[in-house]
Each structure stands twice: as structure tokens, then as C-alpha cells.
Amino acid sequence: MMYRINRIDWTEAGSVWRSLSTGTSHSAPERARRPVSMPDLRIVLIAAGCIAASTIEPALSYPEFQTFSEKSGRTTNCAMCHTNADGPVGERKGQIGKLNEEELARLNKARTALQPGENVDSPILNDFGNYIIKTVGKQKVLEARKNPEMLVEALGPKHDLDDDGIPDAREFKDGTDPLNKFHGDAFALFTHNLSRYRGDVILAVLAVMLVVFGLINLIKALETLTRKTESTE
Amino acid sequence: MKTREALGSFSEFIARRFPVEKMNFHYMVEKKEVPTHKMTWGYYTGGLTLFFFLVQVVTGLLLLFYYQPTVSDAFLSVQYISEHVSCGALIRNMHAWSSSCMIFFAIVHLLTTFAMKAFANPREITWITGVLLLFITFTFGFTGYLLPWNQIAVNATKVGLQSIEEAGAYLPGALAELPRILRETFQGEASVGQSTLGRFYALHVVLLPLALALVLGVHLFSVQLHGMSQGVDLEARKSERFFPIFFSKDLGVWAVAFLALFVLALCLPFESFLPYPLLEPYNPLGSTPAGIKPEWYFFFVYYPLEMLPFWVIMLAMTVLSVGLFLVPWIFKGTTRKTLSFIAVAAAIYLVVMTVFGEQIYHLVKQ
Numbered sequence: 001m002m003y004r005i006n007r008i009d010w011t012e013a014g015s016v017w018r019s020l021s022t023g024t025s026h027s028a029p030e031r032a033r034r035p036v037s038m039p040d041l042r043i044v045l046i047a048a049g050c051i052a053a054s055t056i057e058p059a060l061s062y063p064e065f066q067t068f069s070e071k072s073g074r075t076t077n078c079a080m081c082h083t084n085a086d087g088p089v090g091e092r093k094g095q096i097g098k099l100n101e102e103e104l105a106r107l108n109k110a111r112t113a114l115q116p117g118e119n120v121d122s123p124i125l126n127d128f129g130n131y132i133i134k135t136v137g138k139q140k141v142l143e144a145r146k147n148p149e150m151l152v153e154a155l156g157p158k159h160d161l162d163d164d165g166i167p168d169a170r171e172f173k174d175g176t177d178p179l180n181k182f183h184g185d186a187f188a189l190f191t192h193n194l195s196r197y198r199g200d201v202i203l204a205v206l207a208v209m210l211v212v213f214g215l216i217n218l219i220k221a222l223e224t225l226t227r228k229t230e231s232t233e
Numbered sequence: 234m235k236t237r238e239a240l241g242s243f244s245e246f247i248a249r250r251f252p253v254e255k256m257n258f259h260y261m262v263e264k265k266e267v268p269t270h271k272m273t274w275g276y277y278t279g280g281l282t283l284f285f286f287l288v289q290v291v292t293g294l295l296l297l298f299y300y301q302p303t304v305s306d307a308f309l310s311v312q313y314i315s316e317h318v319s320c321g322a323l324i325r326n327m328h329a330w331s332s333s334c335m336i337f338f339a340i341v342h343l344l345t346t347f348a349m350k351a352f353a354n355p356r357e358i359t360w361i362t363g364v365l366l367l368f369i370t371f372t373f374g375f376t377g378y379l380l381p382w383n384q385i386a387v388n389a390t391k392v393g394l395q396s397i398e399e400a401g402a403y404l405p406g407a408l409a410e411l412p413r414i415l416r417e418t419f420q421g422e423a424s425v426g427q428s429t430l431g432r433f434y435a436l437h438v439v440l441l442p443l444a445l446a447l448v449l450g451v452h453l454f455s456v457q458l459h460g461m462s463q464g465v466d467l468e469a470r471k472s473e474r475f476f477p478i479f480f481s482k483d484l485g486v487w488a489v490a491f492l493a494l495f496v497l498a499l500c501l502p503f504e505s506f507l508p509y510p511l512l513e514p515y516n517p518l519g520s521t522p523a524g525i526k527p528e529w530y531f532f533f534v535y536y537p538l539e540m541l542p543f544w545v546i547m548l549a550m551t552v553l554s555v556g557l558f559l560v561p562w563i564f565k566g567t568t569r570k571t572l573s574f575i576a577v578a579a580a581i582y583l584v585v586m587t588v589f590g591e592q593i594y595h596l597v598k599q
Contacts, residue, residue: 074508074509075508075510075511075522075523075524076508076510077510077522079510079513085510085516086519108294122456175248175508176505176509177509180509180512182315182322182502182504182505183502183504183505183509183512184505185505186501186505186506189500189501189502189505190500190501192499193499193500194496194500197499197500200499201495201496201499204492204495204496205492208491209488210489211488212484212485212488215484216351216477216481216484216485219476219477219480219481219484220477220481222477223476223477224310226263
């Protein structure tokens with residue numbers, strides 16, 4: 001369920017190879033069908049890909065953060081920070097194997113954002129993942145793997161991407177979805193929404209009271225009318 | 234001769250339960266009295282169940298405008314309702330919360346009527362239709378759970394349908410095939426897919442509402458015909474007129490229930506209690522995520538099912554289901570004190586299994 005690749009990401013090597021060789025992406029069957037016309041060049045390119053993969057920080061989802069969030073009692077997955085719920089490795093939407101050249105460029109830019117403040121837009125990360133890199137920098141994310149609590153402190157209590165009243169840092173700690181305004185700690189959501197919609201609640205109370213008052217009096221009137229009719233008869 | 238006698242006693246039974254001379258507005262509404270005693274609150278639980286059912290109907294009809302019952306669009310349409318339709322999240326939340334409230338009050342109503350011995354002669358049909366309504370309500374919950382087509386919806390339905398088929402292994406002879414046929418009928422294809430969604434949707438929005446309306450009609454008619462049961466051993470000294478006094482009070486209770494539901498639906502998304510990976514769109518190629526379980530109102534059978542052999546639960550559920558229908562005859566001579574004791578014990582079991590079921594399960598498994 002989680003990503004067990006720890007150091008070298010061969011899918012990434014593959015995508016580097018693709019970007020170096022043709023500039024277009026091919027599916028696995030397509031690649032298998034293509035004739036091996038220049039074996040030497042391929043070896044060189046694969047080697048270059050491997051070198052690139054080992055020098056650039058590998059793109060991984062970090063299970064340490066997931067484990068930290070799951071201590072809250074909720075199941076979480078890579079979707080907390082990544083575009084694809086199964087993490088960045090693979091050939092599906094939001095995964096490295098599916099990226100085009102422009103997206104690979106954005107990915108590489110995000111990888112080099114070691115310090116906070118850089119405007120990153122990694123295609124394998126969702127808004128929360130990008131926000132983390134932008135706020136604390138890649139360097140701090142890597143350091144926080146040993147102590148994910150550090151990331152909670154670094155993110156701070158103010159930012160709230162989904163505007164549900166629960167800071168992103170707390171959503172990370174609680175194992176709730178920081179990008180879904182309908183998901184969060186139940187009590188915190190309730191109190192925040194109650195305060196946000198108190199005007200609507202007051203209006204609803206008044207409306208219901210008026211309707212019930214009207215209905216009860218209508219029933220009483222009907223009953224009185226029925227009695228009068230009976231007594232006349 | 235025996236057939237004629239049997240038919241005669243059956244028609245006499247029906248005639249006593251549906252006396253024609255009482256079928257008029259004067260008797261069923263104007264003359265109706267509601268006893269006042271320590272258990273009077275129990276008379277409101279049926280009305281509350283009805284109220285939440287009406288909310289279900291109204292909100293369900295509104296959701297029908299946008300919901301798409303196809304595997305490709307179901308999840309997206311639900312997401313669209315929540316995020317883009319005006320008041321969509323509120324309506325959807327009201328539908329979800331009121332379904333739980335309906336089931337909660339249906340169970341409370343069942344337990345209170347049992348404790349008050351409201352099933353006794355001539356109210357047997359009221360009781361039987363009530364039990365039928367409870368089963369229909371549970372089926373509503375089961376079929377509605379699949380409709381959002383997210384991870385928990387599809388996987389929990391798979392588990393539920395699988396459990397139906399497993400029952401076949403414990404049935405004798407030709408009956409052994411029945412659960413498999415049932416499962417295939419509900420499922421409609423090899424695995425839970427478009428046919429299943431279509432069938433569950435048809436059940437949820439057409440067949441079950443029709444069945445419920447029919448049975449509810451008989452139930453309410455029977456309630457009005459026989460009036461409120463005595464409820465306690467000593468006949469109540471005071472009583473109040475059903476119309477307009479009790480009816481007005483009932484309206485007040487409905488108003489409070491509506492406000493509570495409105496605030497709950499506005500401020501607390503029903504899905505916030507679930508881990509978010511379970512709310513992702515169903516992925517047929519992916520592995521089953523952790524934490525799949527049915528709705529809370531099935532916990533009383535789900536956790537025992539996880540801890541005990543299947544046949545034990547199947548036997549218990551069969552006995553319970555048949556027993557519920559036969560309550561008016563099984564407990565004919567039982568005192569209200571004993572009935573109250575049984576109802577309290579059942580309530581404790583339901584609360585403990587629903588709230589602490591998971592902890593108990595982990596304790597047992599350790």
C-alpha cells in the first residue's frame with residue numbers, strides 16, 4: 001500500500017531516459033515494441049539516467065509522515081501531499097512515469113527548492129504538498145522525516161488551504177484531509193462552522209418557531225371551528 | 234372443514250384488528266386520547282421516525298436532480314453536489330444525518346413499544362408492520378451506502394453481499410442455493426459494478442420507498458384505529474386529547490428535531506468521521522484500503538461477526554428476525570416489568586456494540 005522504494009527510483013530514471021532520448025513518453029508496451037536500433041546510445045542514456053537519479057533527490061512519498069498522521073487513529077495515504085493517492089512512483093496520472101517535459105521541469109525545480117519561500121508547483125504534489133515545500137523548504141522536509149512533529153511546528157497555526165477553520169498543520173497531525181473542507185476533526189469543524197453560520201442558524205430558529213406557532217394556532221382554530229359546527233348541529 | 238374453520242378464524246382475526254365501525258374521523262382523530270404517564274415520551278418516538286423519513290424523501294428527491302447512477306459519474310456527481318450545487322452540501326448532509334436519525338429512532342421506537350407492551354392484542358398487525366418497516370429501513374441504509382461509489386461504499390457492499398452468499402453453506406438441500414441466487418440478483422454481474430449500482434439505485438429510490446409507503450400506511454392506519462396503548466401496568470389517571478393537544482406537541486418535537494438536524498447538517502459533515510482515503514473514488518484496480526466497515530447501525534451484527542463463527546451469528550439473526558415478528562404471541566403473558574428489563578438489556582447491548590465494538594474486537598483478537 002505504501003512506497004517501499006527507499007533510495008533509487010527506477011521509474012524516475014526511466015522518465016529521465018525518456019526526456020533525454022525522444023522528448024515524448026511511451027507506454028510500456030510501446031517501448032517493448034520499438035526496435036533496438038542504437039544499443040550503445042541506449043546504454044549511455046540509461047547510465048545517464050541512473051547518474052541523474054542518484055544525484056537528484058529521489059521523488060518519494062515519505063511513509064514517516066504517513067505513520068505520524070496515522071497515530072491520530074485515522075487511516076491516511078499518500079494523497080495527503082501527493083497528486084496521486086498511490087504516491088509519486090508509477091505510470092498513472094500525477095505519477096512520475098506519466099509526466100511530460102514541462103512537468104518534469106517543474107518537478108526538478110521543486111526538488112531544488114531546498115530553502116523556504118520558493119514558488120514551487122510540483123506536478124506530483126497536491127496543493128498541500130507544494131505548500132509544505134514552499135513554506136518550509138525541501139531541506140526541512142527531509143530533516144523532519146526523523147521527527148514529523150517538527151513539520152507541524154514549522155507549518156504554523158495560521159494557514160488553512162481548504163478554509164474549514166482547521167489549520168493545515170493540525171490537519172496533518174490529525175490525519176485529516178487538508179484540502180477538503182468537509183473533512184477534519186469533528187468537534188473543531190462543528191464549532192468553527194457553528195460560529196461561521198450563526199446568522200443562518202438564528203434565522204432558521206426564528207423561521208421554524210414562526211412556522212410552528214402558525215401551525216399550532218391553525219390547528220387550534222380548526223378544532224374550535226369543528227366544535228362550533230358540532231354544537232350548532 | 235378445517236380449511237373453512239381456519240379461514241373463518243383468520244377473517245375474524247382481521248376483522249378484530251380492523252373494525253369497520255371505528256374507521257371514521259371522529260373515532261380515529263377526535264375521540265383519540267393519549268395517556269399521560271412516566272413513559273409518555275415513548276409515544277413521540279414513532280412520530281420522530283416518521284419525521285426523519287419525510288426529511289429523507291424531500292432531500293432524496295432534491296438529490297435526484299443531480300445524482301448520476303453510473304460507475305463513471307456517481308462519485309463525481311456526489312462531489313459536484315457537495316461543492317458546486319447551491320445548498321448541495323447541506324441537502325446531502327441532511328440526507329445522510331436524517332438516515333442515521335431515522336434508524337436510531339426506529340430502534341428506540343421498537344424498544345419502547347416492546348417495553349410498553351404496545352404489541353398486545355389487538356395491535357399485533359401494528360407491531361408486525363413496524364418490524365417490517367425496520368427491515369425496510371435497514372435495507373434503505375444498505376442500498377444507499379453504495380450510491381456515492383467511493384472506496385468504503387463499494388468495498389463495504391462487497392463484504393455485505395459476500396456475507397449473504399456465505400449463509401448458503403449452512404442451509405440444507407435446495408435452500409443452500411438461495412443466498413447465492415439472492416446475491417447474484419442484487420449484484421447483477423460477476424463483481425460489484427454498474428449492474429449492482431443500477432439495481433441498488435432502483436431499490437433505493439423506487440422499490441423500497443413504495444414498499445415503505447405501503448407498509449407505513451397500514452402501520453399508521455392501525456395506530457390511529459386502535460389508539461395509543463396503555464403503556465404502563467396501572468392505567469394512567471390522566472390523558473390528553475390526540476387532536477389538537479398531542480398533535481401540537483408532536484409538531485413542537487418535530488420542530489426541535491428539524492433544528493437539531495439543520496444545525497448538525499450545516500456544521501458537521503457526516504463524512505468527517507471517516508478516514509479520508511475511504512472517501513476517495515472507488516478504484517477497481519487498487520487494493521482494498523484499511524478500515525472498511527459498514528454503517529454504525531450494522532455494528533451490532535458486524536463486530537460479533539468478526540469475533541464469532543459465521544453460523545452462530547446467522548443462527549442468532551434468524552432467531553431474532555423470526556422472533557421479532559412473533560413477539561405478540563411469544564410475550565403474550567409477560568409482564569411489562571420483564572419486557573422493560575429485556576428492552577433495557579437489548580439497548581445496552583446495542584449501545585456497547587456500536588460505541589465500543591471496535592475496542593472489544595481488538596481486545597478479543599489479542
